[in-house]
Amino acid sequence: MSTNVTVIGTGYVGLVTGVCLAHSGHSVTCVDVDKAKIEGLRKGVSPIFEPGIEDLIREGADSGRLTFATPADGWAPLIGDIVFVAVGTPQSDAGAADLSQVRAVVDALCDEADKDFVMVMKSTVPPGTGEALLRRHLSCAQADIAYVSNPEFLREGHAIDDWFAPDRIVLGSADPKALDAVTALYDDIESEVVRTDTASAETIKYASNAFLSTKISFVNEIANVCDCVGADIDQVAHGIGMDKRIGPDFLKAGIGYGGSCFPKDTHALDFISMLHGYEFRLLKSVIEVNSRQRLLPVLRLSRMLGGLEDRVIVILGLTFKPDTDDTREAPALEIVPLFLEEGAKVRMVDPMAPEVLIPGAERVEDVYDALAGADAVVLTTEWPQFTGLDWERVASLMSGSAVVFDGRNALDQKAVRAAGLRYVGVGRDGEHRGTVV
Numbered sequence: 001m002s003t004n005v006t007v008i009g010t011g012y013v014g015l016v017t018g019v020c021l022a023h024s025g026h027s028v029t030c031v032d033v034d035k036a037k038i039e040g041l042r043k044g045v046s047p048i049f050e051p052g053i054e055d056l057i058r059e060g061a062d063s064g065r066l067t068f069a070t071p072a073d074g075w076a077p078l079i080g081d082i083v084f085v086a087v088g089t090p091q092s093d094a095g096a097a098d099l100s101q102v103r104a105v106v107d108a109l110c111d112e113a114d115k116d117f118v119m120v121m122k123s124t125v126p127p128g129t130g131e132a133l134l135r136r137h138l139s140c141a142q143a144d145i146a147y148v149s150n151p152e153f154l155r156e157g158h159a160i161d162d163w164f165a166p167d168r169i170v171l172g173s174a175d176p177k178a179l180d181a182v183t184a185l186y187d188d189i190e191s192e193v194v195r196t197d198t199a200s201a202e203t204i205k206y207a208s209n210a211f212l213s214t215k216i217s218f219v220n221e222i223a224n225v226c227d228c229v230g231a232d233i234d235q236v237a238h239g240i241g242m243d244k245r246i247g248p249d250f251l252k253a254g255i256g257y258g259g260s261c262f263p264k265d266t267h268a269l270d271f272i273s274m275l276h277g278y279e280f281r282l283l284k285s286v287i288e289v290n291s292r293q294r295l296l297p298v299l300r301l302s303r304m305l306g307g308l309e310d311r312v313i314v315i316l317g318l319t320f321k322p323d324t325d326d327t328r329e330a331p332a333l334e335i336v337p338l339f340l341e342e343g344a345k346v347r348m349v350d351p352m353a354p355e356v357l358i359p360g361a362e363r364v365e366d367v368y369d370a371l372a373g374a375d376a377v378v379l380t381t382e383w384p385q386f387t388g389l390d391w392e393r394v395a396s397l398m399s400g401s402a403v404v405f406d407g408r409n410a411l412d413q414k415a416v417r418a419a420g421l422r423y424v425g426v427g428r429d430g431e432h433r434g435t436v437v
């Protein structure tokens with residue numbers, strides 16, 4: 001059955017939601033306040049890089065099922081039977097989730113709605129938000145607005161595949177009819193649907209991201225122990241991951257997690273716990289361990305190069321992971337200023353983030369040009385362009401005793417060493433036995 005759907009927000013979450021629902025046969029209007037974005041989308045240009053998204057934008061436009069609009073002429077004509085809210089909830093200065101964009105959209109919809117509809121919250125909002133929106137906003141509207149929490153679990157770079165093959169679909173509401181209507185939207189997707197109350201759905205989202213962040217910080221702690229005792233984290237992660245209760249995913253050690261989700265969601269969960277008088281000590285440690293991992297390249301290279309003053313350091317990767325153009329909370333953006341503070345000369349290379357500039361650091365287009373005469377190279381994002389470098393050529397370009405710091409444990413350390421370079425990973429080689437950060 002085809003449903004009239006509105007999706008508000010054309011970022012990573014909203015746009016994927018819109019194009020995928022249109023692909024499933026629903027009639028979708030994607031709305032954004034940014035006119036330039038909407039004009040680009042009408043021409044088939046995606047404002048974000050996400051593999052496969054432009055094909056689905058074209059397909060939706062050709063079928064007539066996908067249209068794009070701004071609320072310039074008011075919200076009422078844009079409201080479908082189901083309205084997804086997928087606007088940003090960035091981190092506030094205090095560490096909380098900043099809900100101002102969500103509130104602005106909900107207020108506008110409540111003020112202008114002239115027909116009943118189901119509001120579906122896709123934006124990541126802290127537990128309790130749905131109840132508060134219902135109490136303070138939705139209940140004041142002229143129209144009857146039902147509320148469903150439907151958190152998303154998409155990974156950037158794999159979002160389309162994740163949409164059509166999710167591990168589960170989570171829906172939370174006190175309104176069974178609204179839950180039925182949203183469940184029906186996902187009819188063509190084979191997946192368990194978890195139907196629960198609003199606060200539990202909201203908490204599932206935060207708990208999932210907090211648990212995945214915990215796994216990463218845990219493996220990073222184990223990697224640091226590996227460095228102390230001369231064990232190898234690849235072997236250790238493989239060995240523990242074989243236990244089905246642990247699982248092999250999210251056990252890659254390195255310079256820590258980044259991106260628009262894990263850092264902000266862990267802080268927001270910590271904040272909301274504190275607000276309720278609860279001290280979430282484990283989560284605080286997860287956040288602290290992640291910050292500490294960022295120091296590793298600076299500490300290790302400073303020691304191995306006998307100081308960083310005037311040393312030329314090449315940073316490979318400015319996005320928070322490969323296959324995305326997203327640089328939010330990317331490790332490199334924290335690590336580069338640390339090198340600059342130590343007096344190093346920094347060159348930065350990235351295939352996908354041309355707009356990123358850091359005062360005092362040089363942007364270089366070609367990776368081999370960047371490596372000429374350099375003292376060290378730091379892999380901050382495991383783009384295939386970097387993991388597949390010709391290490392013989394790299395060694396011929398870099399200075400005599402150059403070091404390769406593999407911040408993602410993604411390089412072939414044998415090939416790097418065979419080329420005559422010094423290699424250092426995170427918990428990978430025992431070379432730093434006795435070194436605790």
Ligand code: UGA
Pocket residue numbers: 124152153154155156157209212216249250251252253254256257258259260261262320321
């Ligand atoms: C993450 C979750 O994986 C999604 O399920 C969730 O929907 C999304 O956040 C969100 O809340 O919107 P994403 O931020 O796109 O997705 O990226 P991930 O692939 O999960 O990676 C996050 C960070 O963790 C990256 O910086 C990555 O390099 C790092 N990471 C990941 C590790 O350091 N080690 C690992 O083993 C795995």
